[in-house]
Amino acid sequence: MAQDGKLDQLSEFEVEVECLMQALYLRWGYDFREYSRASLRRRVARYMSDNHILRPCDLQHELVRDKKRCVHFVRGLTVNVTDMFRDPVFYRVIREQVIPELRSHPFIKIWHAGCSTGEEAYSMSILLHEEGLGERAVIYATDINSQVLDQASKGVYHDKMLATARENYRDAGGKSGLDDFISVGYERFLIDPGLKKNIVFTQHDLVTDQVFGEMQMVICRNVLIYFRRELQTKVLTLFHNSLDLGGFLGLGIKESLRSLPNEFRYKAIDESARVFQRID
């Protein structure tokens, strides 16, 4: 396409978004430079129209001057949609094929990277308790977005999520009933405090922060899809270095290790559930 040049040229809007990302990095250290552009641009455009800003360069002008505004903006850049026991097959595979191996460990450390509002970490905690490993495990649940972490540590959710949660719990091979682990109140349900004891919610940026040592399992689902290939590779290396040999890696249902440099250092425990084991 070189001769018509068109395909590789960026539009005015696209160029300004590139500059904006560079500026946020240089000014405040927020690094979205290697995020997938298609969805990032949509969210920038969304923020601009909500705030009546016409051009990304106007937005840039404001954000390099105003840290508070920038924090607010950056929160809107991440997609935080999640569910209890999302993709039940994933939890079923954890229960049936990973838990038996984890039993041999006196102490189990699990890292949920990009945990959003915490449903995923609580789902894992429920599963571990049902399998009698609750007391032996610590779950580190991290996200870049401090606002979702606040919500996560409260463990209070809207009851419109409840029907899906119950159904997913059953499909995931739940042993009793979800209601044994939550209390349902007016328009809300809350997670049993006992499940929280072993979960540590803390802020961590996968792009700029360091290794999270010696985990038996790292779970990072539906976060890598927002990253470009090179950043995916980098983050997967971070996970690799955070995992014990023989430890487990869980990805989102549409994410894979295929044709990434680390591909052959893992064996698939269940390819379609995206559960892998570090073998090298």
Place this chain on the structure above:
Amino acid sequence: MNQQECSSGLIKQVELVVIGASSGGLDVLITLLKTLPEHYRIPTVAVLHQRPNRSSGVPEMLAKYTHLQVQEPEDKQGIEAGCFYVAPPNYHLLIDSGKVFSLSLDAPLNFCRPSIDMAMESAAEVYQQHLVGCVLTGANADGAEGVRYIKENGGYVMVQEPAEATVDSMPKAAIAATEVDEILPMVRIAERLSSFAAGGQS
């Protein structure tokens, strides 16, 4: 070079086709695949609204009717000739620079995930005038914004004849949203796509 004279008079080199369909969509996609000739190799993406269950079985079923390789794209997979891609249920499917797919779990847009609008808009940004968008049968207005954006970026838009569509609101909304290039019955849309591919090349 696979260049074609379009009715709009522009010389086109079609590099990607994005098709949006909802209620009644599976049947028209089968009609499309049955009609496309062997030489048709233009990468084609179908965004079909489906129930949000884990595995839809749609690609396996469509594969029976075509020589094209039917698949649900994985995140960051490259777009290739000879492939017919079906958006996975419950994710948005976007086209990213470098001609790769990107998935997203953004909230549904106008109750739709995958959203036809999001797929078309992102594709238009990358493929510009080398993109063809088609809106087929469906019960909402998804795709209307998408085709408007495709036209703005110099692409080509075809809409299924509303009278032929199982549900006509989606084609009608697309027609109302922008000056579409052609309004045709499904079989004619397939023929048109074949003619875009006729210039040869792999």
